[in-house]
Amino acid sequence: MRLAILGYGNLGRGVEHAVKQNPDIDLVAIFTRRNPQDLKVNSDAKVLNVSEIADWKDKIDVLILCGGSATDLPVQTPEYAKMFNVVDSFDTHAKIPEHFANVDKSAKESGKIGIISVGWDPGLFSLNRMYANAILPEGKDYTFWGKGVSQGHSDAIRRIDGVLDAKQYTIPVEKALTAVKNCENPELTTREKHTRECFVVAKDGADKARIEKEIKEMPNYFADYDTTVHFISLDELKANHSGIPHGGCVIRTGVTAGGANNHVIEYNLKLDSNPEFTSSVLVAYARAAYRLNKEGQSGCKTVFDIPPAYLSAKSGEELRKTML
């Protein structure tokens, strides 16, 4: 299977790594909006400017779109579904129905497959919410994120006047997690579910008290949370906070026999590198996109529509024998 990627940031590099663990998949091309000569890649894939992508129409089985959800993917996924089987990690939950409709239209016209919103949330977390809801119709869902780095919140801090650099961790509240796992079915406010911890490098002479106040009072991002701010040196930030870990859990608690018995279904991820893990999920779903299309299917799909076996390099027989 011949794979290509569009966009060579953290996610693109993650796909490049993930492909090396999947002998049935070759990374044949990396498309970029930058000057191809400026990219230092870690594989022998061709590096090309995106303007040349149409020439590769019949030389690629699946294209993984590694751009951002804010402005890249809403345009790119419907656009490239006209030429290729595509997979993206579109994660603006509220806009998924609209994105689905756009990709579905393109992909049905071209006879290609577009799998959207692949990763861990949306993605594996969604799968677990769905399976758990189908099995325990009477119950309650909880999703906790972290401990992990929120890029959006880190960026928001960096935009404050006087801030040189910053990293923000989202942390689930242990007490809330325990109550959920004990089937207490708590109603949790935003503040009760997560805390936010910020490591901030201030510019020389900046007013730290004012920066801390601005962070803690920032609407949407921090005002509804208990937030801790630590001022540290740039060296310390680089030494101790350069990773992009993340994770979290999806929990459904439900009852059977009219409430006589409680059940807890919990799915947990602990990831050293958020983009590398997300990329690994993208590559598995690229395999599924290829297979579905070879079977003659087309249109937009999500993780809910894909038979699990399509993700695996193993045959049905092998899977039944070794993993069932």
Added chain:
Amino acid sequence: MRLAILGYGNLGRGVEHAVKQNPDIDLVAIFTRRNPQDLKVNSDAKVLNVSEIADWKDKIDVLILCGGSATDLPVQTPEYAKMFNVVDSFDTHAKIPEHFANVDKSAKESGKIGIISVGWDPGLFSLNRMYANAILPEGKDYTFWGKGVSQGHSDAIRRIDGVLDAKQYTIPVEKALTAVKNCENPELTTREKHTRECFVVAKDGADKARIEKEIKEMPNYFADYDTTVHFISLDELKANHSGIPHGGCVIRTGVTAGGANNHVIEYNLKLDSNPEFTSSVLVAYARAAYRLNKEGQSGCKTVFDIPPAYLSAKSGEELRKTML
């Protein structure tokens, strides 16, 4: 959708409960090998002797087989797949390929769907093993069971001379779990993974020391484990050990970027009632069997082959909007 069950033990009663949580499914008939008049059921389904089942060929959309894996299902599932869409919880892992082949042959001939090995292990645990392996091809799998009641081990104790009744709990070793979750990739012996705790009611005058020795030295069941035996009264057994809780976890730890980063995928179940939870899974997959067959598909399937959305009463649009 019209559902029927064959077998009215713990699992059959669990299905009867589960159907009440699924308004799109009606339980129309309960088939039994016993005298139908002897069954006290909790629904308005017809109770019939299994000898009448052929008359219901066109009055049932899916039949859930609630018998045991040792002798019932190897015969029943291929047999009834000749007439009905069927779902079973066949759990003899080593014999799954053979069972699959038998059910596949019957179901292909009749044009029906047979979904086998549905439940949590095999079933939801298998799904999680498979998804995690497809996403992290370089890694290590662990499955822990418990804390929960093992019916097989409880039965084995009950067969010992001088034992009136008994309940056995399988318990994961905390130290092993911690090492796994810390990505230490331990190689664990049987003894290092689980302990076994037995609550035994001895008959009056029975030699407790001999019973304890027989339990602890029993090959396959206990000899390879650290086993604790408590002698208690029948009243105490009834008061504190009458439930059938179970659960466990599937963990895969894996690396990305050539080993630079570790990831942990963990799926955890904590079930107050093993049969009621298993039944809830069976009912969700019965819905999938019905839908697959309505689409014109036939043959044997496992959880690996079923698109997740087929389990849910919700439409694709609703699922994307609320759970993705």
